[in-house]
Structure formats: C-alpha cells, structure tokens
Amino acid sequence: MSQLTTFGRLSESGYDFVDDAYLESLLVGPADPVEVRDIIGKSLAKQPLSVEETAVLIRAADPQLVEEIFAAARQLKEQVYGNRIVLFAPLYIGSLCVNDCVYCGFRRSNRQAVRLTLSPEAIQAEVQALLSRGHKRLILVFGEHPRYSPEFIAECVRAVYSQSLGYSRIRRVNINAAPLDHDGFRVVKSAGIGTYQIFHETYHHATYAKVHPPGTRKADYLWRLDAPARAIEAGADDVGIGVLFGLYDWRFEVLALVAHARHLFQHYGIGPHTISFPRLRPACGVDYKSPYRVPDEDFKRVVAILRLAVPYTGLILTAREPAALRRELLGFGVSQIDAGSRIELGGYSHTPAKQELEREQFQLGDLRSLEEVIYELLSDGYIPSFCTACYRVGRTGQQFMEFAIPGFIRNFCTPNALLTLMEYLVDFASEETRTLGKQRIAEELAKLPENSRKARLIDRLEKIEHAGQRDVYF
Numbered sequence: 001m002s003q004l005t006t007f008g009r010l011s012e013s014g015y016d017f018v019d020d021a022y023l024e025s026l027l028v029g030p031a032d033p034v035e036v037r038d039i040i041g042k043s044l045a046k047q048p049l050s051v052e053e054t055a056v057l058i059r060a061a062d063p064q065l066v067e068e069i070f071a072a073a074r075q076l077k078e079q080v081y082g083n084r085i086v087l088f089a090p091l092y093i094g095s096l097c098v099n100d101c102v103y104c105g106f107r108r109s110n111r112q113a114v115r116l117t118l119s120p121e122a123i124q125a126e127v128q129a130l131l132s133r134g135h136k137r138l139i140l141v142f143g144e145h146p147r148y149s150p151e152f153i154a155e156c157v158r159a160v161y162s163q164s165l166g167y168s169r170i171r172r173v174n175i176n177a178a179p180l181d182h183d184g185f186r187v188v189k190s191a192g193i194g195t196y197q198i199f200h201e202t203y204h205h206a207t208y209a210k211v212h213p214p215g216t217r218k219a220d221y222l223w224r225l226d227a228p229a230r231a232i233e234a235g236a237d238d239v240g241i242g243v244l245f246g247l248y249d250w251r252f253e254v255l256a257l258v259a260h261a262r263h264l265f266q267h268y269g270i271g272p273h274t275i276s277f278p279r280l281r282p283a284c285g286v287d288y289k290s291p292y293r294v295p296d297e298d299f300k301r302v303v304a305i306l307r308l309a310v311p312y313t314g315l316i317l318t319a320r321e322p323a324a325l326r327r328e329l330l331g332f333g334v335s336q337i338d339a340g341s342r343i344e345l346g347g348y349s350h351t352p353a354k355q356e357l358e359r360e361q362f363q364l365g366d367l368r369s370l371e372e373v374i375y376e377l378l379s380d381g382y383i384p385s386f387c388t389a390c391y392r393v394g395r396t397g398q399q400f401m402e403f404a405i406p407g408f409i410r411n412f413c414t415p416n417a418l419l420t421l422m423e424y425l426v427d428f429a430s431e432e433t434r435t436l437g438k439q440r441i442a443e444e445l446a447k448l449p450e451n452s453r454k455a456r457l458i459d460r461l462e463k464i465e466h467a468g469q470r471d472v473y474f
C-alpha cells in the first residue's frame with residue numbers, strides 16, 4: 001500500500017486502497033446461482049453491494065443468470081431513477097497535454113494532433129452555438145498542461161456562465177480535468193463548478209504503469225487515485241469517477257470502481273455522484289493494441305452490474321458508443337447521456353460535415369443532434385431532462401441524495417424534468433418533437449397523484465408554455 005507521491009500532500013484518505021491480488025482472487029471460479037439471486041435481492045432492496053458481492057455477480061456468466069441480472073438492473077433503474085434521462089454536452093477547451101497516455105489523441109508525442117486552446121471569444125461562440133440548440137448543462141474538458149491552471153479553468157467556467165441567449169443560459173458547468181491540489185480545487189469550486197469528474201483509466205497497477213509512461217505527471221497513480229478525495233475535502237459538491245474500459249480486464253475494473261465508491265463513502269459519507277464507463281475508441285495517431293477490448297455483450301454486463309452495485313450513483317453513457325447500443329443500454333441503468341456532442345475543438349460553432357480526427361481526442365460513435373436524441377427518448381417513453389435544480393438550491397451531498405428523502409423523485413426530479421422539457425419544446429423543438437413531447441408530458445401528469453403539488457406543476461407548465469416564464473423549478 002503506497003503512500004508515496006511526487007506532488008505534495010495527499011488527502012485524509014490518501015492511501016492506495018486498490019489491492020490487485022485480492023481483487024483478482026475474487027474473480028476466480030463460477031458463481032453459485034443461489035448466492036447470485038440473494039445478492040440481486042439485496043440490490044433490489046436498494047442496498048449498495050460490497051466488492052465481494054459485486055464479484056459474485058461478475059462471475060455469473062451463465063446466460064440465464066446474466067438475463068436475471070439485466071432484468072434486475074432494469075427494475076432497479078426504474079425504481080430509483082424513474083424514466084428521466086439527464087442530457088448534457090461536452091465542451092473541449094484545449095488539446096495541449098504534457099502526458100503521453102498511449103490511448104489518447106492528445107498525448108504529447110502525437111505529431112498529427114492539431115494543438116488548440118479556445119480563446120475566451122471562441123468559448124463564447126461555442127456556448128452560443130450550444131445554447132441555440134437547447135443545451136443547459138455542459139462538461140468542460142481539458143488536457144493536462146501548465147497553461148490549464150486552476151485559475152484558467154475557473155475563467156473558462158465563468159466565461160460559460162456569462163453567456164445568455166434570449167431566456168437561455170448554461171445552468172450547470174461540470175469539469176473533467178487533471179488532478180489538482182486542494183488549493184486548485186478551491187479555485188475551481190469558487191467559479192461554481194458542478195461535478196469534478198476524473199477517470200482513473202485503469203485501476204490495475206501494472207497496466208496503469210504501461211499506458212502512462214514514467215516521467216509524466218499522469219504516471220503518479222496515487223496522485224490521481226486520490227484526486228476525488230482531495231476535491232471533496234476542498235469543498236466540491238459532487239465528484240464523478242470512471243474507468244476507460246478496454247485497457248484491462250473489465251471484471252477487475254468494475255470491482256475497483258466499486259472499491260473506490262465505497263472508499264469515498266467510508267471516509268466522507270458521500271459516494272461519487274456519477275460513474276462513467278468510456279470504452280476505448282479509435283483516435284488520430286493512436287495504434288495501441290489492447291487484448292482487453294470489451295465486446296458489447298460484456299459491456300452490457302458492466303452497466304447492469306454497476307447499476308446493481310451502486311444503486312444511488314448516476315451512471316453516464318457517452319456518445320463514444322453507437323446510437324443503437326446507447327438506446328439499449330439506457331434501459332438498464334444509465335441516468336445521464338450527452339447528446340448532440342462534437343468534440344473537435346471549436347466544433348459547435350464550426351461544425352464539420354465529417355469528424356475531424358486530428359482535432360479531437362478520439363472518434364465519437366453517435367453524432368445525432370440533440371433534437372434527434374430527444375425525439376428518440378420521447379418515443380421510447382423517457383423524459384429528457386435538463387434539470388439543475390438541486391445543485392442550484394443547495395440540495396447536494398449525502399442528506400439530499402435522491403434516495404435519502406422519501407418521494408424525492410416524485411416531488412422534485414419528475415416535475416423538474418417536465419418543466420425543463422417544456423422549456424426545450426417551446427424554445428427549440430420542431431413541430432413534430434413538440435407534439436410528441438407534449439403528449440409525453442400529459443402522460444406523465446396523468447400518473448401523478450391529484451394534490452396541490454401537481455396543481456402547482458400544471459400552473460408552472462402553463463406559464464412556461466404561454467406566459468414566457470423560464471427557469472422555474474421545485
């Protein structure tokens with residue numbers, strides 16, 4: 001268990017809790033069906049699973065058991081999150097990077113990559129383009145470079161919040177950036193960031209060392225592992241963790257993600273707000289061959305098992321994945337997706353007809369517009385949501401997590417999802433999407449019990465539709 005790092009003080013919980021040999025030992029042998037069903041039962045009772053219990057679900061490879069895991073994940077998602085799907089877009093700010101991660105188009109030794117950092121004016125142009133399509137939530141993404149200091153990141157966040165288009169503003173800005181120290185996290189927090197997101201890429205030590213060459217900042221495993229903890233100590237409201245699936249055995253990585261979530265919960269009383277599970281994609285100038293690529297069937301197991309293991313953590317599925325697979329995966333566990341994403345630097349204000357790989361970190365699998373994605377969600381019975389209410393009224397942290405308050409979803413999440421959907425329909429949608437969306441809103445209203453809250457919701461929906469009111473929430 002290492003405590004060494006090259007970059008100053010670690011957090012209170014700054015030790016290496018990933019015991020490779022122990023995690024590997026949990027993955028040996030077939031699972032007992034009785035035990036698998038017991039664990040599924042525990043999860044359906046909305047209890048988070050231990051690492052050992054998660055390992056039993058991973059070892060359940062029999063097709064019948066896998067189907068039972070999928071069915072349970074669908075059921076749990078419905079119970080905990082209802083049918084809303086939160087939408088966001090990534091905004092890439094800069095492709096400079098001092099690291100040399102073998103899988104990434106931004107790595108420093110990649111001579112084919114176009115190096116660009118958006119100016120404040122370029123950020124404004126991107127945000128205007130995003131606002132004009134209906135976006136309300138962004139994640140800003142950065143390479144790791146001295147130029148991308150905490151102050152620079154904070155300025156970018158402020159530049160985004162400063163923009164408006166008619167009634168519309170970006171209401172939540174998350175960031176995905178390299179590990180910072182405590183002071184750095186305080187600086188970015190002061191700009192009003194939502195979630196600080198960081199992926200550990202691979203928790204497997206030997207693989208981590210192989211894909212992050214020595215002598216680079218990113219080679220410091222513990223500095224990165226500990227970043228979410230430092231962010232929490234520095235006052236971050238939410239942190240998001242993740243793995244880049246395809247670098248090492250997915251079974252190991254799922255266990256390590258659960259270990260990380262539990263580690264944060266044990267030390268700080270809150271788990272990660274979200275878990276992401278990007279899969280390795282082709283990238284410009286990258287020819288990294290990995291024996292651990294995750295086939296679709298296994299990827300579905302990743303999502304379903306994570307859903308069961310961490311019932312109250314949001315799961316993010318990105319546009320790295322193709323549309324058809326995204327549609328299928330939404331059913332069993334995903335709560336947030338990006339939509340209408342372009343990750344070429346400057347790609348929202350100057351959208352190329354085809355992806356320009358040398359201007360982006362990797363290739364996307366789903367290039368549909370925000371409206372196309374919303375139309376499909378509505379057709380499939382979901383409520384597309386741009387809600388940012390909790391964060392803005394301070395309902396964050398353990399005591400305000402969705403599960404902690406009975407009726408939370410019914411009283412807050414669903415009404416706010418409907419209010420933000422109505423805004424989108426009135427301000428941005430085509431006639432066809434608007435008609436479908438209003439039908440969906442009527443269907444959802446019909447499901448709500450008759451009470452004063454429902455009356456207030458109907459009143460607010462009408463004010464958005466007919467009286468120009470915006471940004472109202474519960």
Ligand code: SAM
Nearest residue numbers: 103104142143144177178199244280281283362
């Ligand atoms: N540079 C920062 C860092 O490394 O923490 C920010 C993250 S990077 C711009 C965003 C994420 O993209 C990485 O953490 C990695 O998981 C993912 N990524 C990198 N190369 C990828 C690839 N070829 N395919 C899919 N995802 C990739």
Ligand code: SF4
Nearest residue numbers: 097099101104107143
């Ligand atoms: Fe740089 Fe991040 Fe890409 Fe690594 S993953 S090369 S740190 S941008």
